[in-house]
Amino acid sequence: MAQLSPSRRVRRTPFSDGVEAAGVKAYTVYNRMLLPTVFASPVEDYHHLKQAVQVWDVSCERQVQVKGPDALRLIQLLTPRDLSKLAPNRCLYIPVTDQGGGMLNDPVLIQAGPDTFWISIADSDLLMWVNAIAGCNDFNVQVTEPDVSPLGVQGPRADDLMAQVFGDRVRDLKFFGCDRFAFDGFDFLIARSGYSKQGGFEIYVEGSERGMPLWNTLFEAGKPLDVRAGGPNLMERIEGGLLSYGNDMTSANSPLECGLGKYVSASQLGSCFGGRALREEIEAGSKRMIRAIEIDGGEVPGCDRAWPLRAGGAAVGQVTSAAWSPDFATNVAIGMVDAGHWGAGSELEVETPQGARQARVRDGFWN
Amino acid sequence: MAQLSPSRRVRRTPFSDGVEAAGVKAYTVYNRMLLPTVFASPVEDYHHLKQAVQVWDVSCERQVQVKGPDALRLIQLLTPRDLSKLAPNRCLYIPVTDQGGGMLNDPVLIQAGPDTFWISIADSDLLMWVNAIAGCNDFNVQVTEPDVSPLGVQGPRADDLMAQVFGDRVRDLKFFGCDRFAFDGFDFLIARSGYSKQGGFEIYVEGSERGMPLWNTLFEAGKPLDVRAGGPNLMERIEGGLLSYGNDMTSANSPLECGLGKYVSASQLGSCFGGRALREEIEAGSKRMIRAIEIDGGEVPGCDRAWPLRAGGAAVGQVTSAAWSPDFATNVAIGMVDAGHWGAGSELEVETPQGARQARVRDGFWN
Numbered sequence: 001m002a003q004l005s006p007s008r009r010v011r012r013t014p015f016s017d018g019v020e021a022a023g024v025k026a027y028t029v030y031n032r033m034l035l036p037t038v039f040a041s042p043v044e045d046y047h048h049l050k051q052a053v054q055v056w057d058v059s060c061e062r063q064v065q066v067k068g069p070d071a072l073r074l075i076q077l078l079t080p081r082d083l084s085k086l087a088p089n090r091c092l093y094i095p096v097t098d099q100g101g102g103m104l105n106d107p108v109l110i111q112a113g114p115d116t117f118w119i120s121i122a123d124s125d126l127l128m129w130v131n132a133i134a135g136c137n138d139f140n141v142q143v144t145e146p147d148v149s150p151l152g153v154q155g156p157r158a159d160d161l162m163a164q165v166f167g168d169r170v171r172d173l174k175f176f177g178c179d180r181f182a183f184d185g186f187d188f189l190i191a192r193s194g195y196s197k198q199g200g201f202e203i204y205v206e207g208s209e210r211g212m213p214l215w216n217t218l219f220e221a222g223k224p225l226d227v228r229a230g231g232p233n234l235m236e237r238i239e240g241g242l243l244s245y246g247n248d249m250t251s252a253n254s255p256l257e258c259g260l261g262k263y264v265s266a267s268q269l270g271s272c273f274g275g276r277a278l279r280e281e282i283e284a285g286s287k288r289m290i291r292a293i294e295i296d297g298g299e300v301p302g303c304d305r306a307w308p309l310r311a312g313g314a315a316v317g318q319v320t321s322a323a324w325s326p327d328f329a330t331n332v333a334i335g336m337v338d339a340g341h342w343g344a345g346s347e348l349e350v351e352t353p354q355g356a357r358q359a360r361v362r363d364g365f366w367n
Numbered sequence: 368m369a370q371l372s373p374s375r376r377v378r379r380t381p382f383s384d385g386v387e388a389a390g391v392k393a394y395t396v397y398n399r400m401l402l403p404t405v406f407a408s409p410v411e412d413y414h415h416l417k418q419a420v421q422v423w424d425v426s427c428e429r430q431v432q433v434k435g436p437d438a439l440r441l442i443q444l445l446t447p448r449d450l451s452k453l454a455p456n457r458c459l460y461i462p463v464t465d466q467g468g469g470m471l472n473d474p475v476l477i478q479a480g481p482d483t484f485w486i487s488i489a490d491s492d493l494l495m496w497v498n499a500i501a502g503c504n505d506f507n508v509q510v511t512e513p514d515v516s517p518l519g520v521q522g523p524r525a526d527d528l529m530a531q532v533f534g535d536r537v538r539d540l541k542f543f544g545c546d547r548f549a550f551d552g553f554d555f556l557i558a559r560s561g562y563s564k565q566g567g568f569e570i571y572v573e574g575s576e577r578g579m580p581l582w583n584t585l586f587e588a589g590k591p592l593d594v595r596a597g598g599p600n601l602m603e604r605i606e607g608g609l610l611s612y613g614n615d616m617t618s619a620n621s622p623l624e625c626g627l628g629k630y631v632s633a634s635q636l637g638s639c640f641g642g643r644a645l646r647e648e649i650e651a652g653s654k655r656m657i658r659a660i661e662i663d664g665g666e667v668p669g670c671d672r673a674w675p676l677r678a679g680g681a682a683v684g685q686v687t688s689a690a691w692s693p694d695f696a697t698n699v700a701i702g703m704v705d706a707g708h709w710g711a712g713s714e715l716e717v718e719t720p721q722g723a724r725q726a727r728v729r730d731g732f733w734n
């Protein structure tokens with residue numbers, strides 16, 4: 001692995017001092033911000049995440065704040081998902097699509113105040129898209145990136161740690177439920193959510209100055225729970241089927257291809273961006289579909305580019321994330337597979353930079 | 368320095384195989400793509416750039432392609448610069464501004480065909496901004512990111528190297544002039560431009576498959592010239608006053624504050640995004656201005672965050688790029704300085720993570 005050159009352009013976070021003190025070894029860059037990826041080692045971090053509790057600096061999940069009387073009307077234009085179930089205590093996962101129905105981002109939408117919404121984004125500058133649409137349509141809204149940095153608390157002991165800092169009421173949050181909880185004189189917005197399948201929370205830290213006091217308190221309170229710094233873990237997220245925007249899907253893919261059909265509401269297809277293209281795809285059937293894929297043989301190399309999938313010599317898709325899974329003792333992968341080949345058990349060949357491997361489509365992920 | 372985790376999301380380029388074979392030691396991530404920053408060492412790369420010739424993988428300068436009958440009309444909305452001087456053989460540097468006059472990007476605009484324009488972008492997803500504006504206004508254009516990857520040839524021997532590969536006619540290109548030149552059966556668009564002050568070219572490589580054959584030919588032809596792989600060099604670019612979007616300016620800055628007033632045309636302020644705000648700033652005067660700043664003492668640490676500037680204890684701006692210059696034997700820096708303090712010779716104090724240093728505003732950069 002090469003090193004990452006420091007610059008202001010690759011932004012630090014309110015928690016970077018804590019991340020460095022915890023001995024971060026590697027980062028990725030996400031929304032032009034540092035996202036810590038490795039502390040002890042990928043495998044040690046993986047086992048620890050599944051057994052204890054980790055605090056994750058996911059500040060890079062930036063918020064696109066839409067504020068004003070027309071905010072919800074604007075946001076409803078951005079996504080094929082019907083937003084009528086959004087509520088102050090419930091966040092929603094919303095595919096965001098362009099004119100052709102391609103995925104621009106797959107954020108979580110959260111209501112932060114009466115007329116204030118946060119679109120908690122994956123890795124693309126959705127701020128530009130939303131701001132341009134707001135300006136061109138003369139909506140009565142302000143679109144900004146506020147000083148809000150999510151902090152993840154993930155792992156089977158997450159409830160115990162959070163209850164110590166925010167009180168037992170935090171245990172009552174349901175999945176994708178959210179509410180405000182007091183710490184140090186401020187009410188933090190907290191959701192039961194996060195980018196692992198081990199359970200946990202995301203704390204939306206408003207105001208950078210509140211970052212390190214909260215970080216330090218979580219680590220102090222979590223000592224008996226063996227709390228450690230962590231981050232999204234490639235092996236664990238592939239096992240769990242958590243998609244990564246930019247890896248497993250891009251603007252070349254529709255939400256239907258990404259297996260997100262349940263978030264595409266027929267009622268919105270007449271008005272949202274890309275609605276016509278999505279309706280045509282529903283009628284004609286999708287050309288490819290995202291799938292869990294098992295790859296035979298020993299540990300695969302790092303998947304830093306799409307790996308072609310073949311069946312009988314013909315191109316039938318690509319693998320976009322892959323890693324050796326210690327717990328399942330196989331290579332776990334995510335890929336897009338063409339129609340006719342995406343059924344469970346479909347035998348494929350995957351072309352890795354270290355040669356071809358046998359692979360097959362599974363009926364689901366590893367959880 | 369920490370390491371950079373590999374993933375498909377941080378995209379490889381058509382030249383990545385060559386970059387790795389040349390022994391790249393560090394990258395930054397720019398437009399969600401790998402940008403090589405260090406080969407031998409920052410200082411050795413710096414001296415070599417000033418003496419010989421380097422080939423730079425600057426694929427991360429992605430192109431926003433705007434194609435169609437309304438293309439130029441759309442692009443003129445994006446920038447306060449009057450585009451009437453754009454021509455097939457001349458590229459233009461264009462500040463791109465939002466509704467409030469803030470900088471969204473500082474790309475180079477180039478005409479690639481009769482109705483086809485490339486906006487060669489700095490580090491922000493301008494594609495989303497342009498695509499949304501195109502869609503909302505019903506312009507007859509297609510907005511895409513084509514398979515075009517710029518390759519830089521920089522340094523005092525750049526003309527000699529380029530003439531060997533593309534013929535002597537390439538020597539006649541004027542600064543920011545561009546034309547097509549044949550290699551291996553294809554006419555490459557080439558501009559005399561680039562992100563150094565040592566002279567050179569950028570080759571807009573259309574089609575990833577043409578990347579490595581051209582890379583290999585440049586290295587083979589350049590052997591007698593001591594050609595090496597390189598990349599934008601922090602020390603050299605600060606000496607030369609080359610601004611970096613995301614470092615030295617963000618959407619919080621107007622083009623006037625960035626010293627780009629000569630690219631703000633009065634004739635466009637009635638129609639372009641942010642025109643009203645820019646007119647008000649012209650009338651009222653700018654509140655801050657970008658400046659060359661000299662920092663006393665030994666080598667400063669890496670500037671991975673904004674460093675506050677003070678005068679008599681009061682906050683008067685920030686340093687956003689800084690490095691030790693071997694040739695000028697001082698710390699060279701770029702920063703935004705408030706009105707009343709930006710005059711040449713103005714004495715300031717800069718707060719680095721390793722303590723305060725004396726600093727002063729210069730009358731210009733180091734070239």
